[in-house]
Amino acid sequence: MLGTYFYHEIIRKTIISFGTLFNDIYIRHTKSNANLDETKVGLSYGPMQKFLTKIQEQEQLTKSIAVTLPRMSFEMTRISYDPTRKTGITQTFKSVEVGSSKIKKVFMPVPYNIEFELNIFSKLNDDALQIIEQILPFFQPSFNLTVDLVSSIGEKRDIPIILDSIDFQDDYEGSFQTRRALIYTLRFTAKTYLFGPIAESSDGLIRKVQADISSGTDTSVAKREMRYVASVDPITASPEDDFGFTESWTFLPDSKDYSPTRQEDI
Amino acid sequence: MSLNPFFLQGSPNEQYLVQDLINEQLKIYGVEVYYLPRKIFKTDNIIREIQSSKFDDVFLMEAYINNYDGYAPDSDIMTKFGLRLKNEISLTISREKYEEFIAPFLEGLSSGIREGLITEYDFADLITRPKEGDLIYFPLGERLFEIKRVESEKPFYQLGTNYVYELSCELYEYENELIDTAIEEVDNTVEDEGYITSLILAGVAATATATATVGTGAISKIFLNNDGSGYTSTPTVTFSDPPSGVGTVTAKAIAITTSRANVQSILRLELTNGGSGYTTAPTITITGGGGTGAAATCAVGSSSVNTITLTNKGKGYSVSPLVTIGGPVTGVSTATGIANLDDDGKVDSVNIINPGVGYTVAPTVTIAGVTTVGFGTFVYNETITGQTTGVTAVVRDFRRDSTTSTIDPTINLRVALNTGKFGAGEVIVGSISSARYVVRSYNTESYDNPYDVNEEIETQADNIIDFTESNPFGSY
Numbered sequence: 001m002l003g004t005y006f007y008h009e010i011i012r013k014t015i016i017s018f019g020t021l022f023n024d025i026y027i028r029h030t031k032s033n034a035n036l037d038e039t040k041v042g043l044s045y046g047p048m049q050k051f052l053t054k055i056q057e058q059e060q061l062t063k064s065i066a067v068t069l070p071r072m073s074f075e076m077t078r079i080s081y082d083p084t085r086k087t088g089i090t091q092t093f094k095s096v097e098v099g100s101s102k103i104k105k106v107f108m109p110v111p112y113n114i115e116f117e118l119n120i121f122s123k124l125n126d127d128a129l130q131i132i133e134q135i136l137p138f139f140q141p142s143f144n145l146t147v148d149l150v151s152s153i154g155e156k157r158d159i160p161i162i163l164d165s166i167d168f169q170d171d172y173e174g175s176f177q178t179r180r181a182l183i184y185t186l187r188f189t190a191k192t193y194l195f196g197p198i199a200e201s202s203d204g205l206i207r208k209v210q211a212d213i214s215s216g217t218d219t220s221v222a223k224r225e226m227r228y229v230a231s232v233d234p235i236t237a238s239p240e241d242d243f244g245f246t247e248s249w250t251f252l253p254d255s256k257d258y259s260p261t262r263q264e265d266i
Numbered sequence: 267m268s269l270n271p272f273f274l275q276g277s278p279n280e281q282y283l284v285q286d287l288i289n290e291q292l293k294i295y296g297v298e299v300y301y302l303p304r305k306i307f308k309t310d311n312i313i314r315e316i317q318s319s320k321f322d323d324v325f326l327m328e329a330y331i332n333n334y335d336g337y338a339p340d341s342d343i344m345t346k347f348g349l350r351l352k353n354e355i356s357l358t359i360s361r362e363k364y365e366e367f368i369a370p371f372l373e374g375l376s377s378g379i380r381e382g383l384i385t386e387y388d389f390a391d392l393i394t395r396p397k398e399g400d401l402i403y404f405p406l407g408e409r410l411f412e413i414k415r416v417e418s419e420k421p422f423y424q425l426g427t428n429y430v431y432e433l434s435c436e437l438y439e440y441e442n443e444l445i446d447t448a449i450e451e452v453d454n455t456v457e458d459e460g461y462i463t464s465l466i467l468a469g470v471a472a473t474a475t476a477t478a479t480v481g482t483g484a485i486s487k488i489f490l491n492n493d494g495s496g497y498t499s500t501p502t503v504t505f506s507d508p509p510s511g512v513g514t515v516t517a518k519a520i521a522i523t524t525s526r527a528n529v530q531s532i533l534r535l536e537l538t539n540g541g542s543g544y545t546t547a548p549t550i551t552i553t554g555g556g557g558t559g560a561a562a563t564c565a566v567g568s569s570s571v572n573t574i575t576l577t578n579k580g581k582g583y584s585v586s587p588l589v590t591i592g593g594p595v596t597g598v599s600t601a602t603g604i605a606n607l608d609d610d611g612k613v614d615s616v617n618i619i620n621p622g623v624g625y626t627v628a629p630t631v632t633i634a635g636v637t638t639v640g641f642g643t644f645v646y647n648e649t650i651t652g653q654t655t656g657v658t659a660v661v662r663d664f665r666r667d668s669t670t671s672t673i674d675p676t677i678n679l680r681v682a683l684n685t686g687k688f689g690a691g692e693v694i695v696g697s698i699s700s701a702r703y704v705v706r707s708y709n710t711e712s713y714d715n716p717y718d719v720n721e722e723i724e725t726q727a728d729n730i731i732d733f734t735e736s737n738p739f740g741s742y
Contacts, residue, residue, distance in 0.1 A: 016723060030318050037684060038684050040461055053349050063351055
């Protein structure tokens with residue numbers, strides 16, 4: 001029943017957009033002579049094929065160290081419909097395909113909330129504090145991203161990323177045989193939109209508009225008096241062309257009517 | 267009631283004998299491990315953690331492996347942060363050996379700090395026993411372990427005293443600490459670990475050369491009357507054609523854009539060809555680039571420099587060299603040019619900024635040579651310093667990639683523990699080797715770390731995100 005293949009990669013794009021917020025965060029440490037050394041905090045999407053993890057991160061089976069820190073990971077945790085942003089289900093809009101002049105008919109997108117977790121794993125409390133302090137001030141509680149959700153029609157939407165909660169786990173108690181684990185978890189909601197299939201519209205581009213103006217509202221009695229014509233200039237212009245507009249007013253005391261089907265005055 | 271006085275519950279001589287037997291056993295059945303004491307740069311006493319440290323001393327000692335049946339199963343686990351290894355090892359070392367062969371050296375460090383002779387780092391004043399937080403290099407598998415717990419009472423007071431320490435260790439969680447013990451196998455454990463950035467250095471140098479031609483009725487000056495705004499990419503510059511005739515050439519130019527306070531505008535127009543045969547000043551049209559408002563006019567002179575052609579692109583350049591054009595005999599106005607480099611450190615083109623006026627013969631064009639030619643070989647763990655930025659870093663790897671060229675191989679330098687970002691064109695000098703090179707380019711992306719995909723995310727996001735203003739979190 002559903003069956004029409006389409007894949008705009010919207011969820012993937014939302015994941016990438018979310019990730020790019022946090023891919024350039026540095027921390028600093030004091031080393032000798034009070035110099036500060038900088039470390040860029042590594043970032044990855046958390047879920048991963050297990051075998052790929054092994055062959056990438058443990059090429060040599062006898063890896064010398066446990067892990068390098070600090071590092072961050074993020075992952076999508078939930079997708080849910082957002083009824084507060086619902087629009088009319090039959091409402092459509094027209095758009096022009098990028099790189100051509102084809103008209104596309106697009107149904108209004110369906111609002112979905114995608115929830116994300118950003119996890120920060122550090123050895124030192126100070127590292128985690130440096131990282132989250134560089135993140136939190138930008139969320140009040142949301143930060144807007146403009147994302148090209150459907151590249152075929154260049155549909156850019158503002159997606160607010162809302163910071164929902166900040167939790168942290170600091171397992172410093174207990175046996176000395178276990179190591180302290182310091183993990184901060186920031187939860188976010190991205191308010192994105194999912195688009196359905198995009199069909200080619202049978203409608204053409206509107207290049208010319210013509211309106212006949214009558215002296216009254218009852219057109220069976222009142223005959224037209226004036227004609228207003230507006231058209232793009234040149235008339236063959238495409239959306240990506242550099243075009244202007246031509247307007248004309250014509251006085252028509254001929255008491256005729258315009259037939260849209262015959263495209264002439266009768 | 268008291269103990270039987272006719273028996274000794276551990277005389278010193280008996281205790282020495284047991285200690286000697288244990289030492290002998292450790293020498294026979296143990297393995298040689300390295301003990302690395304932690305030196306502290308910074309301690310935060312409020313949130314109570316040592317925030318920065320280094321390991322540059324090393325002591326060889328024999329240790330018995332208690333978990334002789336190997337590491338616990340499932341020591342490698344998949345986490346949301348990728349692979350995490352949790353290999354644990356339990357080692358037994360001789361108390362006497364530690365106290366007699368390691369503690370005196372540590373006492374030397376400790377007293378040096380107390381007396382103010384050592385100020386670079388701090389050192390926990392505890393020297394009489396192995397400390398938690400210190401490292402053990404375990405040669406079987408070349409692993410680096412951190413001591414989590416030291417047990418001193420097991421076996422429990424045999425003949426009234428204890429003879430060994432039992433060290434519970436777990437694989438080290440590395441965070442860009444400097445490990446510089448001068449023992450190659452120890453230092454190399456972190457050669458490829460942590461945040462490593464890479465530089466490409468300028469190698470063999472050659473000076474570029476160029477020639478100029480003079481044209482009659484060529485553009486003699488460009489006036490940028492309005493620099494416009496919103497030019498997110500380079501706009502196209504076109505000149506109207508000269509009157510048709512033999513030897514007439516339409517002038518060509520490129521626009522150089524700039525950005526100030528998030529407004530992208532045109533900095534200047536550079537002529538790639540000054541044209542010839544113009545009798546009146548042509549009109550200049552600036553289109554595209556996403557911006558509006560830029561406007562320029564020009565003047566036509568009797569004879570001006572209209573082309574500069576490279577005869578040798580040179581090599582080894584890291585910053586645009588100075589271009590000097592000879593003045594006209596008439597002395598009216600001397601032409602000026604600017605060199606553009608390609609990614610390989612060669613001069614790609616020389617454009618004309620001011621074509622000059624009054625040339626009767628083609629002037630000479632001189633492109634400045636490379637001021638510094640790289641030499642030397644950086645050594646592992648030495649500190650390099652950028653002579654312009656003052657940034658320092660520690661060398662992890664230095665190699666010439668002869669597969670690209672045997673005459674002018676690409677020179678790669680990988681460094682860690684940066685204090686900032688190196689600038690293209692600056693000279694870097696090694697503290698030990700005195701090697702000296704010019705930085706051609708610097709990449710802040712973490713080198714060869716499979717976990718970090720920061721750059722990949724940024725690259726893909728560039729295609730879909732519209733940061734019309736700017737990314738407040740920074741960008742590459």
